[in-house]
Amino acid sequence: xxxxxxxxxxxxxxxxxxxxxxxxxxxxxxxxxxxxxxxxxxxxxxxxxxxxxxxxxxxxxxxxxxxxxxxxxxxxxxxxxxxxxxxxxxxxxxxxx
Amino acid sequence: xxxxxxxxxxxxxxxxxxxxxxxxxxxxxxxxxxxxxxxxxxxxxxxxxxxxxxxxxxxxxxxxxxxxxxxxxxxxxxxxxxxxxxxxxxxxxxxxxxxxxxxxxxxxxxxxxxxxxxxxxxxxxxxxxxxxxxxxxxxxxxxxxxxxxxxxxxxxxxxxxxxxxxxxxxxxxxxxxxxxxxxxxxxxxxxxxxxxxxxxxxxxxxxxxxxxxxxxxxxxxxxxxxxxxxxxxxxxxxxxxxxxxxxxxxxxxxxxxxxxxxxxxxxxxxxxxxxxxxxxxxxxxxxxxxxxxxxxxxxxxxxxxxxxxxxxxxxxxxxxxxxxxxxxxxxxxxxxxxxxxxxxxxxxxxxxxxxxxxxxxxxxxxxxxxxxxxxxxxxxxxxxxxxxxxxxxxxxxxxxxxxxxxxxxxxxxxxxxxxxxxxxxxxxxxxxxxxxxxxxxxxxxxxxxxxxxxxxxxxxxxxxxxxxxxxxxxxxxxxxxxxxxxxxxxxxxxxxxxxxxxxxxxxxxxxxxxxxxxxxxxxxxxxxxxxxxxxxxxxxxxxxxxxxxxxxxxxxxxxxxxxxxxxxxxxxxxxxxxxxxxxxxxxxxxxxxxxxxxxxxxxxxxxxxxxxxxxxxxxxxxxxxxxxxxxxxxxxxxxxxxxxxxxxxxxxxxxxxxxxxxxxxxxxxxxxxxxxxxxxxxxxxxxxxxxxxxxxxxxxxxxxx
Numbered sequence: 001x002x003x004x005x006x007x008x009x010x011x012x013x014x015x016x017x018x019x020x021x022x023x024x025x026x027x028x029x030x031x032x033x034x035x036x037x038x039x040x041x042x043x044x045x046x047x048x049x050x051x052x053x054x055x056x057x058x059x060x061x062x063x064x065x066x067x068x069x070x071x072x073x074x075x076x077x078x079x080x081x082x083x084x085x086x087x088x089x090x091x092x093x094x095x096x097x
Numbered sequence: 098x099x100x101x102x103x104x105x106x107x108x109x110x111x112x113x114x115x116x117x118x119x120x121x122x123x124x125x126x127x128x129x130x131x132x133x134x135x136x137x138x139x140x141x142x143x144x145x146x147x148x149x150x151x152x153x154x155x156x157x158x159x160x161x162x163x164x165x166x167x168x169x170x171x172x173x174x175x176x177x178x179x180x181x182x183x184x185x186x187x188x189x190x191x192x193x194x195x196x197x198x199x200x201x202x203x204x205x206x207x208x209x210x211x212x213x214x215x216x217x218x219x220x221x222x223x224x225x226x227x228x229x230x231x232x233x234x235x236x237x238x239x240x241x242x243x244x245x246x247x248x249x250x251x252x253x254x255x256x257x258x259x260x261x262x263x264x265x266x267x268x269x270x271x272x273x274x275x276x277x278x279x280x281x282x283x284x285x286x287x288x289x290x291x292x293x294x295x296x297x298x299x300x301x302x303x304x305x306x307x308x309x310x311x312x313x314x315x316x317x318x319x320x321x322x323x324x325x326x327x328x329x330x331x332x333x334x335x336x337x338x339x340x341x342x343x344x345x346x347x348x349x350x351x352x353x354x355x356x357x358x359x360x361x362x363x364x365x366x367x368x369x370x371x372x373x374x375x376x377x378x379x380x381x382x383x384x385x386x387x388x389x390x391x392x393x394x395x396x397x398x399x400x401x402x403x404x405x406x407x408x409x410x411x412x413x414x415x416x417x418x419x420x421x422x423x424x425x426x427x428x429x430x431x432x433x434x435x436x437x438x439x440x441x442x443x444x445x446x447x448x449x450x451x452x453x454x455x456x457x458x459x460x461x462x463x464x465x466x467x468x469x470x471x472x473x474x475x476x477x478x479x480x481x482x483x484x485x486x487x488x489x490x491x492x493x494x495x496x497x498x499x500x501x502x503x504x505x506x507x508x509x510x511x512x513x514x515x516x517x518x519x520x521x522x523x524x525x526x527x528x529x530x531x532x533x534x535x536x537x538x539x540x541x542x543x544x545x546x547x548x549x550x551x552x553x554x555x556x557x558x559x560x561x562x563x564x565x566x567x568x569x570x571x572x573x574x575x576x577x578x579x580x581x582x583x584x585x586x587x588x589x590x591x592x593x594x595x596x597x598x599x600x601x602x603x604x605x606x607x608x609x610x611x612x613x614x615x616x617x618x619x620x621x622x623x624x625x626x627x628x629x630x631x632x633x634x635x636x637x638x639x640x641x642x643x644x645x646x647x648x649x650x651x652x653x654x655x656x657x658x659x660x661x662x663x664x665x666x667x668x669x670x671x672x673x674x675x676x677x678x679x680x681x682x683x684x685x686x687x688x689x690x691x692x693x694x695x696x697x698x699x700x701x702x703x704x705x706x707x708x709x710x711x712x713x714x715x716x717x718x719x720x721x722x723x724x725x726x727x728x729x730x731x732x733x734x735x736x737x738x739x740x741x742x743x744x745x746x747x748x749x750x751x752x753x754x755x756x757x758x759x760x761x762x763x764x765x766x767x768x769x770x771x772x773x774x775x776x777x778x779x780x781x782x783x784x785x786x787x788x789x790x791x792x793x794x795x796x797x798x799x800x801x802x
Contacts, residue, residue, distance in 0.1 A: 008365040011457060015372050023361060059313030069367055078375060082367040089364045095375040 012091060019077060022090040024048060031087075043079075047090055051083045180205040370453045377455060380404050384452070384726065389742040397696050399703045399744030401689060404726060405455035407432070407736040411463075412446050417730025419471040420717040425478040427723045428452040429459065432736055435467025435486055437716070442467060442486055447493065450736065462493060462500050474522045474531065482533045482545075484517030490535050490545060490552070504552045506545065513537035518582045524591070534586075536596060540578025542606070558611050560598060582624050589635055595652075597625025603640055605652060618655055620648060627669050633677035641667040647682050649694075659698070663690055669717045675725075675746065683715035683729055691745050703745055707737055 013021050013034055020035040028048035033040040055067040070081040077094045183205050188197045217224040308314075374381055384404050392399060412434050419433030428451050435445040445467035449460040466487040474480040479495040483502070489512045491502035506512040515538030522533045523544070532546040540560040546553045560579040580599035587593040592608040593615075601621035604614040621642035631637040637658070641647045643666040649659035665684035673679040678695035687710075691703040707715065708731055717730040725741045 002359050005359060005362045005365055008362070008369055008457075012365065012369050012372055015369075015456070016376050018372060056309075056311060056313070059316075060311055063313040063316035069371060071371070080368060080371045080375075082364045082371070084360070084364040087361045087364055089361065089368045091368050091372060093372055093375055095378065 015093075017094045017096075019092040019094060021092075024088040024090065026086050026088075035092075043090060043092075047079070047081055048088065051081050051088060055083060178205060180207040182207060369457070370451075373454050373456055377405065380455075384724070384740060387740065392742050392744040395744065397693075397702050397744065399691065399742040399746075401691070401703060401705045401707065401727070401739040401741060401745075403707065404738040404740055405452065407450045407455055407458075407738070408734060409446075409448055409458055409461065411461075412448060412734040415444075415446060415467070415734045416714075416732035417716050417734060417736060418445075418467065418469050420719045420728055420730050420736070421471055421473050422719055422721055422728075423473050423478050424475045424722065426451075427721065429478075430719070430721075430728060430736075431471055431473055431481060432730060433468035433471040433483065434734060435469055437732070445485065447471065447481070447483060449495070452738070460495055462502075464491075469516050470519045470535075472520045472522050472533065476525075477531070480522075480531065482520045482522060482535075484520045484535050484537075486516045488513035488515055488517060488537060488539070490517055490520060490533075492533075492547060492552070504547055504550070506552050506554065510552055510554060513539050513541060513543070515539040515580065519584050521584070521586055523586070534584070534594075536581035536584045538580035538582070538599065540580060542581060542584065542596060556611070557608060558596075558606055560596060560604065580624075583626060583628050585629050585638070587630050587635070588632065595628045595630070595638060597628040597640060599624040601625060601642065601644070603628055603650075616652070616655070618650060618657075620650075620657070621646060626667065627671075629670065629672055631677055632672050632674055637677075639670055639672065639680060641670040641682060643667065659694070661690075661692065661701075663688075666714075668715050671718050671720055671727075673720050674722050679745065681718055681720070681727060683718045685714040687711060687713050687715055687731070689715065689718065689727070689729060689739070691741070693745065693747070696747065703742075707739065708733075708735070 009021065009023075009032075012018060020039075021033070022030050022035065022040055022043055023032040024030050024044045024047075028044055030040045030044040035043070051067070051070055054070055058065055058067045067083055070083070072079040072081075073095075077092055080091045080093065082089045183203050185203065187200045187203055189200055190196070191198045217227070383402060387402065389400055389402065415434040416436055417432055418435040418437065419431070421431045421433075423429040423431070430450055432448045432450065433445070434448060436442055445464040447460075447462040447464060447468055448458045451459050464483075464485065466485040466489065468483055469486055470484040472482045474482070481493045481495065483491045483493060485491070490506045492504040494503040497503065513535065517535050517537045520533055520535045522531070526532055526546065530546050530548055532544055534542060534544050534557065536542045542557045542560070544555045544557050546555070560581050579602070581596050582599050583597040585595050587595075594606055594608070596604045596606055597620065598604070601619070601623055603618040603620040603625055605616035605618070606614050620640050621644050623642050623644040625640050625642050628640045629638060631639070636651050636653060637649060638652060639647065639649050645662055645664060645666060647661040647663060647667055647670055648657035650657050661682075663682060663684050665686040665688070668683045668685060670680060670682040673681065676693070676695070679691065679693045681689060681691045683689050686706075687708045688704055688706045690701040692701050696702055707729055710733075713731045713733050713735075715729050715731050718727055720727050725746050726738050727741065728736050728738050730736050
């Protein structure tokens with residue numbers, strides 16, 4: 001199981017256009033990253049809050065619903081966040097390469 | 098004096114003496130000397146019995162002589178505090194009543210003696226002044242008097258001395274003490290030394306806690322409660338299953354102890370799909386929304402738009418030998434990989450792809466032998482039946498983690514001796530076991546049933562060379578078996594199925610009859626690669642072969658209704674799920690041919706090369722049950738997905754459900770007449786007659802008209 005996950009993460013990292021990957025735990029602390037430390041901490045902190053807010057919004061509207069993923073597309077690149085109960089995965093990709 | 102004498106006597110007499118004095122002093126008029134006598138007489142008589150027995154009475158000469166009765170007469174004497182000299186009738190003038198009124202009470206005080214003294218109190222002002230004038234001599238005098246006083250007191254030691262000193266200095270503040278019995282004694286209790294003692298406890302550990310109470314949090318808690326309750330109910334019911342539970346508990350424990358990253362699996366999968374979606378964004382958009390507008394200008398023809406291409410690194414050099422869409426998860430399909438080449442037999446692979454992720458398979462199972470066919474169970478989308486080149490069949494359960502199949506046939510349990518060309522799931526039998534059929538080159542059609550952990554096989558039918566059972570002239574028929582290469586079960590009639598053989602014959606069989614065929618069709622000149630019933634029409638089926646032809650049959654007629662020549666060996670043919678007249682075929686020259694008999698009976702409405710390299714042969718084709726796409730497998734191990742353009746998907750104008758089954762029938766009926774004329778030349782074998790060719794099709798008909 002673990003090896004599979006490692007492989008998946010590796011594939012994501014080497015995918016076309018992907019700039020960086022961050023794995024964040026439930027408290028917002030980054031566990032794994034391919035970016036430098038300061039950027040990682042910044043991304044992790046900000047996106048964690050945003051994801052919690054988004055999730056809260058979705059669930060407030062309908063408690064049986066839950067957030068699957070979050071995409072933030074900006075001029076330069078796209079940030080994709082997939083939250084989970086215990087972990088959160090953040091990927092920054094440049095889609096138009 | 099008589100008074101003093103009498104004081105020595107008893108108190109009674111003493112009191113008497115005093116009472117005697119009182120009358121003298123008080124000058125009471127009533128008291129007369131005669132009373133003296135009487136008093137003497139009576140009182141002395143009372144108390145004098147003891148003392149004075151021998152006394153004789155001496156009468157003075159001037160004493161009154163009274164009779165005895167008078168002597169015994171008792172006179173009462175009253176002692177009052179009234180002043181006899183006080184007036185009794187003082188009157189005062191009352192202005193209120195304007196008359197003289199007697200005063201109610203008269204002052205009875207009588208002053209007998211008055212003397213003004215010349216003593217001064219020591220502490221009074223006058224006395225102090227005098228002292229101040231006199232000075233020392235007074236102090237000495239006072240000391241003397243005090244020392245006298247002290248002598249009377251019991252010696253008290255130093256304290257007394259101190260007291261005297263004190264008294265010298267502070268005369269004014271002298272204590273009033275008992276002269277006789279005073280002892281100055283002071284004591285002091287021990288002052289306990291004060292000690293300050295404090296105690297400090299460790300403050301309880303604190304942590305700041307903040308939380309929100311949203312609607313969904315409340316919902317979550319309720320959900321957990323419900324689940325707990327349900328678990329409890331289940332535990333209450335399933336008591337004998339304790340061991341299983343323990344086993345499960347162990348499993349769960351192991352999971353939590355393992356690396357944290359396993360929990361990221363699901364999230365990672367989602368992210369991977371998202372990333373792929375971004376990369377192949379245009380394809381995804383095409384898949385969903387693109388409709389070729391130019392189809393309006395092309396009258397009847399359509400095109401195929403290439404979408405995703407699926408390839409797996411480890412599957413290189415293997416050809417796609419089987420394709421199957423999953424009925425429940427419409428974006429999931431299975432690819433069986435192996436090799437058709439007899440000489441190059443090696444390993445195989447079972448790979449599952451999802452349209453959502455075209456770069457990496459969802460599941461993949463490597464196998465020791467090449468796969469030749471597979472089928473996904475229609476009701477249980479996690480069960481996959483696989484037939485191998487070495488004759489085995491296996492069942493995989495996608496839910497389980499391990500890479501081996503759940504069931505596998507072995508040489509003991511009736512595996513085929515030749516490659517298995519086709520497997521198909523059937524409906525569950527009466528015992529609710531899943532079962533599937535397989536057909537193989539060894540001429541057997543076998544039914545396999547999944548009983549607990551085994552595969553139980555049953556031979557359904559044995560394909561013999563000659564169609565019907567026949568015995569050779571020698572009486573012992575040579576046990577020559579035909580080689581089955583494909584089969585298909587009727588959609589509605591459960592027991593009816595078709596088997597295509599290597600000899601080019603198609604047998605119509607029934608599950609009930611194991612030795613006899615219902616019908617045999619002389620279909621092709623070479624092995625029948627695929628035979629498929631029409632999805633709608635109950636009578637029509639299609640077959641294709643390496644003899645370059647695709648034939649459409651009515652199972653009641655022994656000759657084909659339509660024949661199409663595709664100029665290359667046809668690998669596979671498939672009916673479309675949305676129309677009864679549309680089907681597609683793939684050929685060895687890398688082209689996909691799509692036919693719509695409703696539009697054009699003679700030629701394909703789309704012929705399109707799909708693969709880049711010319712030498713790749715297309716081996717399989719499948720329509721997606723829901724989306725307008727087809728997947729095509731080739732002998733390089735690639736699977737290409739293509740979108741059908743609108744012209745290829747045209748539906749009959751009337752209502753779907755009712756009209757479709759009739760559409761081909763109507764057409765078939767139409768064509769019957771035409772084809773009956775064509776039948777004779779068809780029977781001549783296998784060669785592509787010129788007027789049979791699709792190019793000449795219309796011309797031929799015109800001629801025949």
